[in-house]
Amino acid sequence: MPDLTPLLGTRAQRGFLGTVVLQGIVVLTMTGISFGKVAAHVNTGSNRLFRTLPCYFALFILAQLFHIILTFDALNLRNIIQVVGLLIFQACLTIYGGIQIQETRTALVQTPGADCATNYVTCSGPGSLWAAIEPFQIVVPIICGLALGVMIYFTWKLYQEFGWAVFRMVGADPELKDMFRYYQIMIVLLKFDYFAFTGLTMQLLILVLADRSAQFALTIAAIPIVLILLTACGYAVGQEIKWLMQISLTLMLASEAYFIYKFSRLFASGSRHQYDSTRKSLGVFIVASFFLLLATFCVGIKCYLDFDKGLKSSKIREPNSLPRWRRDAMRESKSAHPMSPGPSPDVRATYYTAGEPLRERISIE
Structure with a gap:
């Protein structure tokens, strides 16, 4: 239940x-x-x-x-x-x-x-x-x-x-459920990408804070670019905007190159002294961030291939997964308009109610 x-x-x-x-x-x-x-x-x-x-x-x-x-x-x-x-x-x-x-x-x-x-x-x-x-x-x-x-x-x-x-x-359609699962995984990965990038940038800024060099400027410049990238990617995958998703995926590859570059700086002769006491932990963090973004890119490709296959119109969240204030508002609206028609058959098909028999489910084409 x-x-x-x-x-x-x-x-x-x-x-x-x-x-x-x-x-x-x-x-x-x-x-x-x-x-x-x-x-x-x-x-x-x-x-x-x-x-x-x-x-x-x-x-x-x-x-x-x-x-x-x-x-x-x-x-x-x-x-x-x-x-x-x-x-x-x-x-x-x-x-x-x-x-x-x-x-x-x-x-x-x-x-x-x-x-x-x-x-x-x-x-x-x-x-x-x-x-x-x-x-x-x-x-x-x-x-x-x-x-x-x-x-x-x-x-x-x-x-x-x-x-x-x-x-x-999204109903009983196994293909739609599979697409929705990847969509949810993508959103979760993007949330963790925010932490990975913010955490990495914060560490790098602390380590080179006193060095007003090109590396410092590059690190500062990367902050808004990557945050905008992640936000745009989340919007693109939710609204199934192909051109924005294509740009986001391309920039993800560029970000992967950025991670590789930063990892190489840990061991380069001209910069390794900056990371003498943080090389191991920072290296692990960079590698983990690299593979996290790589996983995001791969799942993003899968989500992109699922665009225009019916998932967008079927992203109907269950009432019980909504925040409580949204559920209360829905109940108040229903009580204020008792004669108003209920949700469409397709929407009712995605709802599970307690104490009532399930209505006939209409498949989503």
Whole structure:
């Protein structure tokens, strides 16, 4: 039976969102303490090695806010595909948190054999700055890993509640359901593309903030271009605008070249020194962003090939997948006009109602 409960009306929904929020509070507290301890003793902008801490802290702030917003969005839309995407995102955060431990140590421990009494910041023994923040660094991937396990449990419960919603919005036609599934995957990928690009740009700006070079200008210029690209692509795939989709797909390939270029900068002789303490984590981030955009491009091609096949006229969202205020407005409108005709047979065919026999379904040609 379909889920007719309001947003956050079930234990699984509250549990999933609560897990993400609680993790965000703990992770941001741990990273905030680490950053505060470092900032109290060193100027993080004075040395490229020290910039890994503000880079790490800023990325986790962005990641946790993004995680909470997309979790609420997924529960509001009853979108199980997006929920699964959040699990993958959570796994990536866990891995990134683990990588960051070693990179933070590389940034701070520059004289490992030195006496910590006179080299508190750069030594590695007991009583060093690294020893003071190491426990807080270790807690981050542990908390993320535990939260991932809890989220997997609640995802199974959520699938039982509304896993049907994505696949039954366009009637019984299997071809339309397949096209709609790819459309939903495309929209979810674009949402994660926003985070990947914003996170990468933010890290690069922090690392080269003091270098007023062509690289800095190029990074700044890329921000509006890519954000406009992603927005235009989402609009094009939703409205099935072929020329705009063609431009978006072409620019995606150009963006892939940008990722390759940025990855090469991590190892080029003239720029590798800028990334001494962030090469591993930034490299993993760039590679992940590259393959995420590549997946978006491939799914975008599939969506483009599905244009003009009847999906646009069949993108009728179920009342139960609409935000609550929209459902209330629909009920008020219906009560205010009791004699007004109901939805067309094609629309009724996509609705599932509780306590009523299903009406005859009319296939969509």
